[in-house]
Amino acid sequence: MSDGLGSDFRRNFAAESASLLDIGLYGNAAAGPQPGPDRVKRAASGRQAGGASMDRIRIVGGQRLTGTIPISGAKNATLPLMIASLLTEDTLILENVPRLVDVIQLQRILGNHGVDVLIAGKRPGDDPNQGRTIHISAKHIVDTTAPYDLVSKMRASFWVVAPLVARMGEAKVSMPGGCAIGTRPVDFLIMALEKLGVEIEIEGGYVIARARKGLRGGEIVFPKVTVGGTHTALMAASLANGTTVIENAAREPEVGDVADCLNKMGAKISGAGTSRIVVEGVARLHGARHAVLPDRIETGTYAMAVAMTGGDVLLQNARPELLQSALDVLAQTGTSVTPTNEGIRIARNGLELAPVEVTTAPFPGFPTDLQAQLMALMSRADGTSHITETIFENRFMHVQELARLGARIQLDGETATIEGVNRLKGAPVMATDLRASVSLVIAALAAEGETMVNRVYHLDRGFERLEDKLARCGAAIERISA
Ligand code: EPU
Numbered sequence: 001m002s003d004g005l006g007s008d009f010r011r012n013f014a015a016e017s018a019s020l021l022d023i024g025l026y027g028n029a030a031a032g033p034q035p036g037p038d039r040v041k042r043a044a045s046g047r048q049a050g051g052a053s054m055d056r057i058r059i060v061g062g063q064r065l066t067g068t069i070p071i072s073g074a075k076n077a078t079l080p081l082m083i084a085s086l087l088t089e090d091t092l093i094l095e096n097v098p099r100l101v102d103v104i105q106l107q108r109i110l111g112n113h114g115v116d117v118l119i120a121g122k123r124p125g126d127d128p129n130q131g132r133t134i135h136i137s138a139k140h141i142v143d144t145t146a147p148y149d150l151v152s153k154m155r156a157s158f159w160v161v162a163p164l165v166a167r168m169g170e171a172k173v174s175m176p177g178g179c180a181i182g183t184r185p186v187d188f189l190i191m192a193l194e195k196l197g198v199e200i201e202i203e204g205g206y207v208i209a210r211a212r213k214g215l216r217g218g219e220i221v222f223p224k225v226t227v228g229g230t231h232t233a234l235m236a237a238s239l240a241n242g243t244t245v246i247e248n249a250a251r252e253p254e255v256g257d258v259a260d261c262l263n264k265m266g267a268k269i270s271g272a273g274t275s276r277i278v279v280e281g282v283a284r285l286h287g288a289r290h291a292v293l294p295d296r297i298e299t300g301t302y303a304m305a306v307a308m309t310g311g312d313v314l315l316q317n318a319r320p321e322l323l324q325s326a327l328d329v330l331a332q333t334g335t336s337v338t339p340t341n342e343g344i345r346i347a348r349n350g351l352e353l354a355p356v357e358v359t360t361a362p363f364p365g366f367p368t369d370l371q372a373q374l375m376a377l378m379s380r381a382d383g384t385s386h387i388t389e390t391i392f393e394n395r396f397m398h399v400q401e402l403a404r405l406g407a408r409i410q411l412d413g414e415t416a417t418i419e420g421v422n423r424l425k426g427a428p429v430m431a432t433d434l435r436a437s438v439s440l441v442i443a444a445l446a447a448e449g450e451t452m453v454n455r456v457y458h459l460d461r462g463f464e465r466l467e468d469k470l471a472r473c474g475a476a477i478e479r480i481s482a
Pocket of ligand 1 (some may be wrong): 076077079155184185186190224229367391393434435
């Protein structure tokens with residue numbers, strides 16, 4: 001499926017990058033908010049992209065949400081799928097790709113290895129709510145080093161180590177470094193590669209991986225469920241010589257999506273979606289076309305927003321089986337959850353929210369990526385809830401900010417006790433990670449008066465057109481561009 005489009009790809013990538021810079025989607029997450037004069041843009045103006053690092057979001061709470069919210073392709077599937085393109089000389093075509101800062105950041109990283117990314121333009125009859133189609137060609141890998149300044153901006157970019165060493169026999173990838181939601185080491189990823197015959201050295205903050213004679217199949221037993229570890233093992237094992245068995249594999253739907261795509265590319269993977277995956281290595285992979293599955297975390301986030309404000313919203317394209325545990329919790333709160341042919345309908349009319357007891361867990365448990373949003377919702381419940389976080393030890397950065405809006409939350413180790421209050425009141429807030437930021441948006445939608453959410457670049461990393469989607473359902477929300 002090689003198509004010889006190399007130089008066109010490069011030009012298109014450069015043009016796309018430039019235009020995204022113009023509209024601010026590149027943002028500079030590391031730089032943080034910058035001072036500057038405010039300029040208000042209406043959220044529902046049809047603006048397609050997110051904003052620069054200094055943008056803020058203003059919300060006036062109290063409006064019910066009614067209408068339809070289209071659910072985008074999953075960020076956490078798109079990233080490993082893009083990385084999987086490094087495994088083949090041929091073109092990988094991904095459909096339903098969300099327009100997110102993390103996707104653009106990964107394009108930059110892949111571009112550094114010599115990968116060309118073509119983002120298809122609009123076609124007649126295209127639905128503006130549909131994700132984009134991108135063509136990724138790693139025909140010539142010109143550099144097997146992923147430098148610190150690129151990897152440190154996004155942890156998932158460390159995963160390039162697996163396809164690079166599997167295809168090229170070597171890779172030098174910066175360790176990702178600190179992270180707002182916990183220490184998040186990469187020891188299991190390194191262990192998995194070693195089990196497949198990769199020699200690993202750590203030098204100057206870099207992981208240097210070598211497998212001059214290629215990878216060989218092996219048995220990988222993860223001591224703890226790891227999504228990134230499972231992606232890494234799958235990609236590496238696909239091109240290894242012999243059979244690999246992955247035990248205690250992550251069962252997250254995004255792992256299944258990556259395995260499906262790899263199988264379309266010629267890999268021989270069975271058992272993805274269970275905790276035991278078997279990969280029969282093949283000599284080479286080829287191009288394929290694959291549509292990214294819907295984002296279950298975006299789905300759960302908007303479902304909680306509707307539960308928070310009351311109203312009736314269809315989450316279009318959402319698939320209930322991707323977040324059943326979260327939907328069950330929402331049903332316990334008294335929110336109506338109805339799967340339909342088009343997606344999932346969420347409604348709550350007038351009733352109080354019942355409190356819940358929830359512990360985060362790997363899939364199919366309640367996802368850590370919805371913990372902050374649930375906490376925001378429970379801050380208005382009629383009673384006391386407990387939420388225990390078991391995946392990341394430091395994922396409670398939203399607690400202090402929710403308190404600024406009037407939430408009553410006490411932390412004891414990994415458990416938060418949330419005493420529901422009758423009313424929240426708007427305030428200026430900011431957050432340190434993506435899911436924490438969106439929990440503040442949910443709280444603000446029900447708070448009296450105005451909330452200004454600062455550091456919007458976190459939201460732009462993972463939510464496509466957030467303010468647009470909410471404004472179309474009646475929320476008083478707007479982006480303020482600096
Ligand atoms: N862990 C280790 N060593 C490792 C790898 C992981 O100790 O080598 C630990 C982590 O510290 C954590 C646990 O294992 O305590 C699980 O981490 P995992 O490897 O599953 O996380 P990840 O692959 O780095 C992905 C998502 C996260 C999501 C987690 C858990 C992507 C790009 N990221 O991270 O998503 O929270 O799985 O489901 O897929 C987000 O989207 O906001 C986000 C943080």
